[in-house]
Amino acid sequence: MTAVLFDFSGTLCRIESVDSWLRAVLTEADLTLPEAELAETAQALERSGALPGGSTPAHVPRELAELWATRDSSAERHRAAYTGLSRQVPLPDARLHDALYDRHRTPAAWAPYPDAVEVLRALREGGIGVGVVSNIGWDLRPVFREHALDPFVDSYTLSYEHGVQKPDPRLFAAACAALGTDPRDTLMVGDERRADGGAAALGCRVHFVDPLPIAERPDSLRPILGMVG
Template sequence: MALSKRLDEYKAVFFDVGDTLLTIPAAQVIMGRFLAARDFHPDEARIGELFTEAFRLFYYGKEVGAFEACTPETDRQFWIRLYGYILEHLGVEEQKWTPEQVHACCHELYDLFTSPEHYSLFADVQEVLASLQARGLRLGVISNFAPTLPAILESKGILHFFDPVVVSTLAGLEKPDPAIFTLALKEAGLHPSDVLYVGDHDINDVWAPNQVGIDAVKILRYEYHSGTGIRSLRELLDS
């Protein structure tokens, strides 16, 4: 990986969170157990395929449009739509579920997947955050996430690394609106050229910070991630 300048020329490194620092390693298993408790037993592999398909459709394939305010309610609605897509393609209608049951199930899934217990840090996170901090770099988070994110970071033992922590549902702004990056810079008292941003989404995590003058690098955590970037945060330490 080649940054536009050396890592030690930055004052701070800010991060996306989901699929950059944290992951739910077995989402299909968790959803499978959740549905099995409701007498629905779809194949876990099919659940996994639909998660990938839904992420591509609703998240990675989303184009830049008019920027709208972000609230806990709009975040919940986004995920309810995504979970509804998965349930529909798993065949809940054949299970005679009513629309009301599907809607309630999607809300329960949102609460399940925004609680700390199912998240895990990627293997390189603790080591790299500690190394970056030891080099004198300030660390921060800018993430589209539910209001539970600070509690999740705390539960994983990494919240103390970050200042600022800018969460879309708490800030009222969400990526790819460049304004969320401007807000983070203001909170940190930093200039755009001071910051390197790391995330997994071409638009949210590369295009958007670039709009305010922040350098960005993409991290490719999964096989379906395309383009150029880094495969591990450890690559930052060699730059």
């Protein structure tokens, strides 16, 4: 392998909990909820799947089904899909739905997995090309800069910037082209078997990790170092 492509959410970084997400937005809006009501609201938001990078929706309303299926193809569709899910849950102020969406795009809402910097640095020092290829509706580069990951990334291939989303092989082809690497010499690392597994159609080798909470996954990325070079 001469290059490695990484997924973002659940692979290199993990989104905060729904409870933390909701509390941060309520605090910013100078609003409070009784603890029991806050816990109930957080659980409802989790079931709805309104937090990007969080739980899969327990149910996607019929009116959102088509939007949900193509949510990562544009910034507008991504926002509409997730705020549409959020709006299934009553909140004390209707403006909080957009505030919740805006919160998840901030570096403060994300944390790298414990071994992410170590692995990316080792790949860079070993002369291995590193790319990020993500199904997403917003620019994640500020997250990488804030968490000191950006110096070790050579290219970013984001679905909303290309109008195509994983598992479509065209997104992986664009990622390989950005690195100047042959897909057959490229390893794709991700946490979603259907989406990230699409790289195999180009001839990429694919390695999966579990999108566990930060504390439960201290070193799942380290084995990658033995797969390249």
